[in-house]
Amino acid sequence: MSFGDPNNPYTQQPSQDQPGHPYAAPQVAPQYGYPQYVQAPYGTYPPAGMPGIQGAGLPILAHWGRRVGAFLLDALIIAGPLYGLGFIDLANSDDPANADPGPFFAVGLVYAISMGIFQLYKEGKTGQTTGKKLLGISLRHEADGTTLGIGMAFVRKLAHALDSIACYIGWLWPLWDTKRQTFADKVCGTVVIKIDRG
Numbered sequence: 267m268s269f270g271d272p273n274n275p276y277t278q279q280p281s282q283d284q285p286g287h288p289y290a291a292p293q294v295a296p297q298y299g300y301p302q303y304v305q306a307p308y309g310t311y312p313p314a315g316m317p318g319i320q321g322a323g324l325p326i327l328a329h330w331g332r333r334v335g336a337f338l339l340d341a342l343i344i345a346g347p348l349y350g351l352g353f354i355d356l357a358n359s360d361d362p363a364n365a366d367p368g369p370f371f372a373v374g375l376v377y378a379i380s381m382g383i384f385q386l387y388k389e390g391k392t393g394q395t396t397g398k399k400l401l402g403i404s405l406r407h408e409a410d411g412t413t414l415g416i417g418m419a420f421v422r423k424l425a426h427a428l429d430s431i432a433c434y435i436g437w438l439w440p441l442w443d444t445k446r447q448t449f450a451d452k453v454c455g456t457v458v459i460k461i462d463r464g
Contacts (some may be wrong), residue, residue, distance in 0.1 A: 325411070325459040328403040330438075331427040333458055338396030344381045348374035389461070390419035402463040408455050418454065425450035 348371070353367035367375075385395045393404035393413045405414060405422075414422065428449040429436025436449035445457060 271334040325406075325457075325461075328458040328460045330446065331442045332401045332403050332460070333440065336395065336397035336401045336403060339400060340385055340395045343396055344378050344385065350374070351377075366448050386419055386423065387416055390414050390416035398458075399463070402461055403458050404461050405456055405458050408451075408457045411459075414454075414456065422450050422454045422456060428453060 351374035352367070356368045358368065358370075389395045389398070389405055391413060392399075393406055398404060405419070406412065407414060422445040426436075426448070429439070438449075439448050440446040445451075447457060451457060
């Protein structure tokens with residue numbers, strides 16, 4: 267990805283400091299090529315969409331509704347064909363109440379596993395599953411805006427168990443969190459940002 271790519275808010279050209287604003291413009295680290303941000307005081311992470319922040323090169327954090335929409339789209343893409351093919355097996359069975367999984371269900375299962383691995387690969391490599399791409403959001407490392415890689419994307423999927431443990435409250439946490447993170451995001455140091463759908 268080249269410096270200044272409009273689809274990657276982490277690599278925008280640095281702008282001038284804004285007078286009187288507590289968050290300075292990013293400085294480019296020549297050894298890495300990504301912006302470095304002045305550390306905000308503890309507990310004062312700028313909320314998404316704060317006036318003046320986007321001009322300083324910081325990305326807009328993804329709204330919770332977009333994240334839920336992307337999750338539902340991905341679940342439909344992965345599990346929809348599995349259930350559809352399973353119902354074909356049931357419809358072809360003489361006794362649907364006692365039917366065993368048939369060949370259509372087996373094909374659906376292979377598809378679901380393959381698509382799940384593909385979506386994980388895409389999320390680790392580009393920050394976007396199919397659902398995230400359609401809704402214009404991307405998963406990134408909070409510290410530097412890079413994509414996670416396949417291994418860390420898988421670890422984050424496992425960490426989502428933390429979001430479910432306490433009555434699923436972790437899934438709702440982005441509604442009031444200043445960084446819009448789930449518990450899994452906090453543990454893995456990730457954020458979900460809004461990007462151009464281009």
